[in-house]
Amino acid sequence: MADFSGSDLTCLRGERLVFGGLSFAAKSGDAVMLRGRNGAGKSSLLRVMAGLLSPRSGQVCWDGESIADDRIAHHARLHYLGHPDAVKPVLSVRDNLRLWGQLRGVQNIEHEIDAALDVLDIHHLARVSGRYLSSGQKRRTALARILMGQSDLWLLDEPTVGLDRESCGEVSRMIADFRARGGIVIYSTHIDLEVDNPTVLDLDEFAIPMVEWLLEHPELDGTSPVSTQEAAQ
Numbered sequence: 289m290a291d292f293s294g295s296d297l298t299c300l301r302g303e304r305l306v307f308g309g310l311s312f313a314a315k316s317g318d319a320v321m322l323r324g325r326n327g328a329g330k331s332s333l334l335r336v337m338a339g340l341l342s343p344r345s346g347q348v349c350w351d352g353e354s355i356a357d358d359r360i361a362h363h364a365r366l367h368y369l370g371h372p373d374a375v376k377p378v379l380s381v382r383d384n385l386r387l388w389g390q391l392r393g394v395q396n397i398e399h400e401i402d403a404a405l406d407v408l409d410i411h412h413l414a415r416v417s418g419r420y421l422s423s424g425q426k427r428r429t430a431l432a433r434i435l436m437g438q439s440d441l442w443l444l445d446e447p448t449v450g451l452d453r454e455s456c457g458e459v460s461r462m463i464a465d466f467r468a469r470g471g472i473v474i475y476s477t478h479i480d481l482e483v484d485n486p487t488v489l490d491l492d493e494f495a496i497p498m499v500e501w502l503l504e505h506p507e508l509d510g511t512s513p514v515s516t517q518e519a520a521q
């Protein structure tokens with residue numbers, strides 16, 4: 289049984305404190321839904337969870353070990369789906385999936401591609417170049433990527449953006465299947481995505497006014513990149 293957790297996380301983006309004192313815990317088969325207003329820090333938290341962004345304080349652990357101790361192992365166990373679909377315009381859908389699969393060292397790659405194309409119902413697009421795809425078709429191609437190869441953790445940033453209702457249903461089924469196999473799914477969404485019994489993490493609860501945060505962390509005052517003017521607001 290895998291265990292993914294974060295404790296007392298503080299995140300700064302540029303010169304802004306986004307959230308502080310945030311903790312979470314999930315184990316195999318769990319789903320965590322991130323919600324919060326625009327700019328609350330959902331994407332930032334997913335990047336921290338993926339090890340793509342370092343928290344200002346606190347740590348993220350997999351099975352009790354900090355992910356910062358072995359980022360390569362962490363990246364190998366997860367799929368991160370960000371806002372941009374990262375579909376290469378000059379490659380066909382199949383070639384895009386092949387490239388992703390090769391980068392991850394996926395075995396039986398053609399079989400895995402066919403299975404992913406089936407689940408996302410985009411077999412008919414296999415030979416179409418990325419540049420000719422609609423935004424929903426690009427999103428489905430990006431989603432097909434997370435089905436390829438083994439993974440234990442999906443970090444999905446608004447996975448249903450641009451998708452029609454039917455495709456949203458596919459995403460719900462993908463999540464349910466992955467959880468049934470013991471995967472952990474953490475996702476942000478602004479729509480009602482059908483996911484069975486997720487834990488809700490509301491980022492709005494962790495926004496701390498900058499002045500309060502600096503008062504609680506005097507050791508960081510003066511070393512913080514925050515401008516005096518912004519801290520005073």
Ligand SMILES: Nc1ncnc2c1ncn2[C@@H]1O[C@H](COP(=O)(O)OP(=O)(O)OP(=O)(O)O)[C@@H](O)[C@H]1O
Nearest residue numbers: 301302304306324325326327328329330331332333
């Ligand atoms: N690359 C960056 N550099 C500096 N600040 C950033 C960067 N990316 C995001 N931010 C800031 O971090 C804060 C949180 O942004 P984030 O994208 O994590 O929020 P979000 O909850 O995902 O928003 P949304 O619901 O609009 O997608 C915002 O104030 C944003 O302006």
